[in-house]
Amino acid sequence: MPHAAATPQLLRRVNARSVLGVIRGTEVATGTELMARTGLTRASVIAVCEDLLRRGWIRELDARDEDQPGSPRKGRPARRFELNSRAGFVLGLDIGAATTTAAVADLRGTVLGRSSESFRAADIPAEERIDVVDRACRRALAAAGTSPASVLAVGAGIAAPVDRDGKVLVSQPFWSLFDVGLRSALKELHGWTVLLENDANLAALGERWRGSGAGVDDLVVLLAGERLGAGVMESGRLLHGRGGAAGEMGYLDLVQGVGSSDGIATLARQWSAAGGGPATGGEASARRVFEDAAAGDPAALAILDRLSERMARVIASVASFINPEQVVIGGAVAESAGALLPGITALLPRFTATPPRVTVSPLGDAIVTVGAIRHALDYVEANALELELGR
Amino acid sequence: MPHAAATPQLLRRVNARSVLGVIRGTEVATGTELMARTGLTRASVIAVCEDLLRRGWIRELDARDEDQPGSPRKGRPARRFELNSRAGFVLGLDIGAATTTAAVADLRGTVLGRSSESFRAADIPAEERIDVVDRACRRALAAAGTSPASVLAVGAGIAAPVDRDGKVLVSQPFWSLFDVGLRSALKELHGWTVLLENDANLAALGERWRGSGAGVDDLVVLLAGERLGAGVMESGRLLHGRGGAAGEMGYLDLVQGVGSSDGIATLARQWSAAGGGPATGGEASARRVFEDAAAGDPAALAILDRLSERMARVIASVASFINPEQVVIGGAVAESAGALLPGITALLPRFTATPPRVTVSPLGDAIVTVGAIRHALDYVEANALELELGR
């Protein structure tokens, strides 16, 4: 069966989506502007707008509070429409092994509330874990001043492969809880639609939306923290692969001069191996390496040189096979990675024929929640006319 | 500007495309069958079919020559429609460094004619090179019994990166000729639309269409010959990357135990290093390795073991980052690679957590032309209603 038969109603749906898209992309829009941007006639534009007004997606501004110096203001005043950005809200979740962060955003993507909740221990039962996630959501919604009933979609990121349908492989003992379990729990509690995704994939969405990869269609985001994962966008679409494991970097074991998973832990290990300081591991010692290097300490500089080369090899291996326009380094190492950028950029041409631009994420800790919000908004925007509003 | 305004004519286009798609997928179709498959009413189906008949895309069969034992044959006889597979033709080109092969196919993809032409030397001028390609096309068309005017689209594969718009990087001194030069020459000579693609990408299209990857949405085809390249399909779409270099395997230089480009040349080199035979290089000696191995020669067996491991590493590196359902080995090594499959399959889990199914291409030398035909047909099918027929 191909797609259902195309009836005249399809036209309205297509055109309404198109008009709503333009309104979403501008502050306020008049009928004439919408005609120009959509190619529709005035009659159709007005009909669509009446429709969208009735459904609650847009609002009409009063005629009187116009004071923009935009145009010569001659002729009959135009009706002015704007997105009703408070018509509904979305939740973006970053579900980590130890902590869950929830962020609430309106339909323009403006973040209105945040909340983080930690798990009591690593081995708590499933119900408690879901409770903690739910609490983070409620608190973020309270901070945003809205209610669970106003949530149109929930984007959620976890540190495991998730396939195109939002399914987690059953072979993932820990994370598979968040597939059926979390989804049905939040559906039952609040009626929410949960869109599960891999955290690195969400990082890529976030980076392309509000990070340093804005508007780049062929983008790779390396999310480096406890784990090292890549979110790959090709032609503006996320890559998943058969089971959602696209972007997993297990192959790095095979790459010369890289070794296994990279990140802070490795950095700390190297630091301690260099004998230059207390091998306490963790973030603190990593920070000291950068401080010492900035102060000119040769041992610290050598560590950073080696680290630059390893990151260059990682990036090159991805770049030569995927050929992205840009690679963004995000996650826990992002803050410190800035110092390594010149070295990495200089080394890249040695390892790949298609060196990409390399940048560091400006989104910090929020990289996954921002992407989760974008993911939820994508869903809402694609299904706007099928969603019921106004609860 | 979003997509143009949706007018009522769009409905007809959508529904006509849908009807044509069903007819393309069946031998003959009655109105009632089309209603069931498209969800349209009889009136609409008939209107669309009259349209398609007038434009020449389908034919109506005579009422009298019906003798299928398909149905109980009661009631008023149905009008029967079939694809007019001779309404136009497509060309598939495999442009190699030494030889160009052209294949002609009808709208069902049945190959009707082939022709290969070799370049006189490696450094002949551009005009002569284009002449040779043109000659291969004309001879293939003559063999198929049709004329250049009936060609609706030309798919062409070259062994270099080609981006999404069919552009070749200027940094490719040899191949960039085939971008603007060949395209405009064939446009001028015959009015043809040339769709340039990377050869490995076309191999992937071909393998998914008529090879061992039929219907697999997440598919990687390794095209191994003079060069080693990969065609990557994710979710049924080809990956290109920013400059079309996605699937290039230069990163293998970084992979332990693989070395640089793989293939027959390497195999021959290894054979000669093993001291088991005349180091003449080339295909002949490669074939002897397999013969000797089949006969139980330990030196030859050792070479094949080592080769299996190297191919397993190559496949694993791709599989762990792209997570395809299946990897197909095609190109010059395909014939002999069958003997290596058990070894490769057994080794894969050692190198990747997501081992794909591995198969060998059944398409042989035709892998690129078959893919080029598929590529051209994709274009024709997507643009059927905008193309003029009947020249």
Added chain:
DNA sequence: GTAATTTAGATACAAGCTAAATATATTGCC
């Protein structure tokens, strides 16, 4: 030869769009 069955064709109507004519509200000028 008549009934049952299946498909074809015709008619009525609804949704949606365009195009063109008409109406309305504002600015600017005399």
Added chain:
DNA sequence: GGCAATATATTTAGCTTGTATCTAAATTAC
């Protein structure tokens, strides 16, 4: 203050395409 110019809004007629329903036609089965 009144009037022209201007920009927008609204109305009306007509076209395309769809669905739904009814009637006609052609064939098989008994």
